[in-house]
Amino acid sequence: MRFFFKTDYNQDINLFRDGVDRFWYGLLIAVLLAAPFLLEDFWLGEISYVFILAIVGIGLMVLTGYTGQVSLGHAAFLGIGAYTHSVLLNLGVPFWISIPAATLLSALIGALIGRPALRLTGVYLAIATLAFAFIIEQILIRWEHVTGGFKGFPVPRPEVLGHSMVEDVPFYYITFGALVLAVLVALNLLRSPTGRAFVAIRDSEIAAQSMGVNLAAYKTLAFSISAGFTGFGGTLFAHKIGYLAPDAFNILLSIQLLLMVVVGGLGSLHGAIFGAIFVGSLPQLIAILRDYLPEGIARQPGLEPGIFGLILVFFILFEPLGIYGRWLKVKLYFSLFPLYKKATFKRQKTYTKSERNR
Amino acid sequence: MTLFQADNLAINFGGIKAVDGVSFDVQKGQVFTIIGPNGAGKTTVFNLISRIYDPTSGVLRFEGNDITGVPPHKIAAMGIARTFQNIELFEHATVLHNLLLGRHAHRGGNLASQLLFLPSVRKMELEHREKVEHVIDFLDLQHYRDTYIVNLPYGARKVVELARALCTEPKLLLLDEPSSGLNTEETEDMAFWIHDIRNELGITVLMVEHDMTLVNEVSDRVLALNYGRVLALGTPSEVQSHPEVVKAYLGD
Ligand SMILES: Nc1ncnc2c1ncn2[C@@H]1O[C@H](COP(=O)(O)OP(=O)(O)O)[C@@H](O)[C@H]1O
Ligand SMILES: [Mg+2]
Numbered sequence: 001m002r003f004f005f006k007t008d009y010n011q012d013i014n015l016f017r018d019g020v021d022r023f024w025y026g027l028l029i030a031v032l033l034a035a036p037f038l039l040e041d042f043w044l045g046e047i048s049y050v051f052i053l054a055i056v057g058i059g060l061m062v063l064t065g066y067t068g069q070v071s072l073g074h075a076a077f078l079g080i081g082a083y084t085h086s087v088l089l090n091l092g093v094p095f096w097i098s099i100p101a102a103t104l105l106s107a108l109i110g111a112l113i114g115r116p117a118l119r120l121t122g123v124y125l126a127i128a129t130l131a132f133a134f135i136i137e138q139i140l141i142r143w144e145h146v147t148g149g150f151k152g153f154p155v156p157r158p159e160v161l162g163h164s165m166v167e168d169v170p171f172y173y174i175t176f177g178a179l180v181l182a183v184l185v186a187l188n189l190l191r192s193p194t195g196r197a198f199v200a201i202r203d204s205e206i207a208a209q210s211m212g213v214n215l216a217a218y219k220t221l222a223f224s225i226s227a228g229f230t231g232f233g234g235t236l237f238a239h240k241i242g243y244l245a246p247d248a249f250n251i252l253l254s255i256q257l258l259l260m261v262v263v264g265g266l267g268s269l270h271g272a273i274f275g276a277i278f279v280g281s282l283p284q285l286i287a288i289l290r291d292y293l294p295e296g297i298a299r300q301p302g303l304e305p306g307i308f309g310l311i312l313v314f315f316i317l318f319e320p321l322g323i324y325g326r327w328l329k330v331k332l333y334f335s336l337f338p339l340y341k342k343a344t345f346k347r348q349k350t351y352t353k354s355e356r357n358r
Numbered sequence: 359m360t361l362f363q364a365d366n367l368a369i370n371f372g373g374i375k376a377v378d379g380v381s382f383d384v385q386k387g388q389v390f391t392i393i394g395p396n397g398a399g400k401t402t403v404f405n406l407i408s409r410i411y412d413p414t415s416g417v418l419r420f421e422g423n424d425i426t427g428v429p430p431h432k433i434a435a436m437g438i439a440r441t442f443q444n445i446e447l448f449e450h451a452t453v454l455h456n457l458l459l460g461r462h463a464h465r466g467g468n469l470a471s472q473l474l475f476l477p478s479v480r481k482m483e484l485e486h487r488e489k490v491e492h493v494i495d496f497l498d499l500q501h502y503r504d505t506y507i508v509n510l511p512y513g514a515r516k517v518v519e520l521a522r523a524l525c526t527e528p529k530l531l532l533l534d535e536p537s538s539g540l541n542t543e544e545t546e547d548m549a550f551w552i553h554d555i556r557n558e559l560g561i562t563v564l565m566v567e568h569d570m571t572l573v574n575e576v577s578d579r580v581l582a583l584n585y586g587r588v589l590a591l592g593t594p595s596e597v598q599s600h601p602e603v604v605k606a607y608l609g610d
Pocket of ligand 1: 371374376394395396397398399400401402403
């Protein structure tokens with residue numbers, strides 16, 4: 001078991017609790033930096049994909065996990081980022097400018113969506129975001145001279161000194177750098193007043209408001225920041241899939257993104273990353289599973305969404321804290337061994353919370 | 359000096375006149391208590407002051423200014439903080455986090471500086487932390503500082519909610535049934551704290567309370583409500599012996 005001796009308020013503010021944490025995260029970063037020397041390009045590609053998913057997961061985590069607003073439309077923000085970036089590249093805008101531009105545009109559209117969605121909560125908000133995603137999909141289909149309509153268009157491949165930046169090793173490092181940046185920005189957000197206000201809205205709107213949180217402004221902001229992260233991930237996602245067409249950003253992807261944060265563990269950045277690893281490896285897992293299923297089931301076209309749905313329900317019922325919650329329990333088990341008590345994680349009685357203001 | 363004034367306050371919910379022409383004023387440095395049977399409209403008065411509800415008619419004045427049109431999220435910054443009858447804490451956050459949110463009205467720095475966590479933001483955070491630690495010491499919450507609210511016993515939650523309200527550095531503190539759900543010992547602690555909040559911190563207290571021992575112990579003025587109307591207003595003993603109040607409590 002470890003004890004944290006605190007001698008300074010800064011220790012609660014710093015990104016790493018102590019030297020032990022710093023060591024382990026440092027080691028992880030070192031291993032990831034060395035990966036291109038150890039792994040084949042195929043695996044680098046898979047890991048880049050997980051990095052991109054993790055960025056998007058962080059975006060959705062800010063909104064759903066931290067602010068408590070469900071979105072079933074995040075594929076649309078991913079699409080907005082991907083399309084804007086690719087269209088700008090086609091217009092000759094440099095890579096390093098079109099990424100922030102696409103990110104900002106996504107954030108702006110996020111704010112515009114957040115406004116009317118303010119009055120909605122829970123399932124109604126989910127439906128509204130779903131409708132929004134559907135509208136974006138229609139725009140991508142209809143606005144043909146920009147988006148290429150149904151057929152779509154190939155994503156340009158920027159080069160440096162004759163080498164493509166968006167493949168193999170260079171792309172691996174770009175996506176890794178992008179993820180590190182996203183994590184740092186998210187951590188900063190969460191340790192400042194804005195991030196705290198998000199959590200406050202999630203847990204009690206009425207109390208947040210009476211402490212001075214402007215609900216409308218902060219919910220809009222949460223949407224905007226979330227969309228910004230997601231659009232940022234979308235710019236890299238475009239290169240990963242190489243070809244943009246509207247059906248790449250459909251409802252199934254939105255559900256997959258939600259699956260990622262729920263399965264990973266709502267309300268933690270670790271959760272977003274664990275969720276990305278899980279969702280990133282899911283296609284392979286399903287392919288393996290197919291071999292073991294009876295012919296009739298394995299060939300069903302709805303198998304994949306069906307499995308997503310099952311996993312989602314399973315986690316909500318049995319492991320609401322997600323993979324990260326499970327990880328914490330396992331860690332605690334080993335640190336307390338052999339003293340672990342089964343009841344350690346039993347939820348205590350929760351006290352009544354008012355539905356109304358009484 | 360009058361700190362807060364309610365003038366002919368009224369609000370209807372559908373047909374129910376939850377608050378019906380209530381007037382009172384709270385002097386600076388007082389502990390002013392509202393009593394009354396369940397459903398009398400006490401919490402509704404608090405929700406009107408917090409600006410969660412718009413009154414059907416009437417005026418709210420704080421430090422001489424009309425605050426009837428101020429949006430609810432601006433009330434904290436003006437110097438009015440509150441607790442809730444049914445405890446409204448941020449359950450999946452630590453005590454420290456909850457108290458830091460009490461500093462929200464005093465936050466500074468724009469979003470960009472927060473996303474970059476510039477040194478100015480760190481400096482501000484440390485200042486907030488210092489203020490929060492004073493409140494933690496004041497209410498003896500050191501033991502719970504890093505505990506998540508979901509893991510706290512009920513009595514401690516009440517204290518944390520009080521602490522969070524104090525972190526806003528209010529001039530007027532609204533306490534909605536501070537002793538409800540507390541055992542005798544905890545209620546005694548609460549009485550001491552209310553006493554200290556007024557005497558040491560100089561904060562004016564407006565509270566709703568059922569426990570008459572607590573009411574008598576700490577209140578300077580008492581207002582009795584029933585069916586949204588004022589039954590009596592005066593010192594604790596005056597109000598308790600008022601025939602209308604006796605009748606309301608004994609149930610006609
Ligand atoms: N949001 C609301 N909608 C409808 N009726 C309400 C609402 N809030 C309070 N009431 C009604 O107003 C009356 C006073 O309630 P309240 O102020 O909570 O009483 P108490 O004095 O017990 O705190 C009750 O009849 C209650 O049902
Ligand atoms: Mg009440």
